[in-house]
Amino acid sequence: MASVTGSFRKLSISEQTTFTPKDHGPVVGNDWVLPTHTVKKAEKELNETEEKKSDEVIKLRSIINAKAEKSEEDEQMISKAVKKEFSSQADSTIVRFLRARKFDSSRAYELMRGYVGYRLNYPEVFSDVTANEVRRWVVKGQPGVLPSRDAHGRAIMFFRFDNWDPDEYPFTQAVKSLVFVLEKLLESEETQINGICLVEDFSGYTLSQVAAVGVNEYKQMIDMLQGSFPCRFKGIHCIRQPWFFSKAFNLIKPFLKTKIFERIFVHGDELDTFFNEFPHDFLPSDLGGTAPPYDGKVAAEMLFGPEAEDTAL
Structure with missing residues (x-):
């Protein structure tokens, strides 16, 4: 499927950098x-x-x-x-x-x-959420966190829709998990300085998933991205979205401020522009790259340790 065009900003090639992911510290912590x-x-x-x-x-x-x-x-x-x-x-x-x-x-x-x-x-968004509960969803990539920073030093979060069940895991619960992980990532000074990118993988996205989320739920997410967290959101990348993706996007578009709108990049199935931003060898195979598949258990241990404390926000 071709990339969606018209209402969305096209992605320009990233500023060239001589750095690699190895030139940056771990994704979590400040022990360096x-x-x-x-x-x-x-x-x-x-x-x-x-x-x-x-x-x-x-x-x-x-x-x-x-x-x-x-x-x-x-x-x-x-x-x-x-x-x-x-x-x-x-x-x-x-x-x-x-x-x-x-x-x-x-x-x-x-x-x-x-x-x-x-x-x-x-x-x-902040009630009845614990590290053990969020850990379960990180393992599934809802949300996931890549194990290293990209060449620009940014932490990369992503969300997979292919196995998202809105009945089991309502959208507000997903926002809870996202916020919980975001707070954890922002403990790192490198993340505070270099920022975070979000990748939304819409493989397997269905009309029933679109129908499961209302305007108020979408607004929970949008308001989080706009002036509510001490985070430099450097880009929101949507990949492999189906034709009806625009139905959901049109619901949230009126709430988007110019700054965040200009950082939303919609790639479709033609991922050349996506790979300009995140090279093949950096991305796990789940996201179209050549690195090993996302290991949710490793990501959860990186965020919460081998035995997560059951602490609330």
């Missing part, structure tokens, strides 16, 4: 020194220096306190919720939000409002 090229990237793209980091953390904490005291009545709830959430957090947590907004403390504060607001608006 940031590569020099990653530090330089943070300085160039995010305006990050040690002095800037220290100054903006102080400024952002000051904004948090001031807004909680001086906000108009209709904003008091969210401003106080931000203060409650972040006033006792370590500087490393505050820095996540600053990195996501290029060390602009005012914009980082608005992102914090979005983060807290998302939790208030969608409490169902």
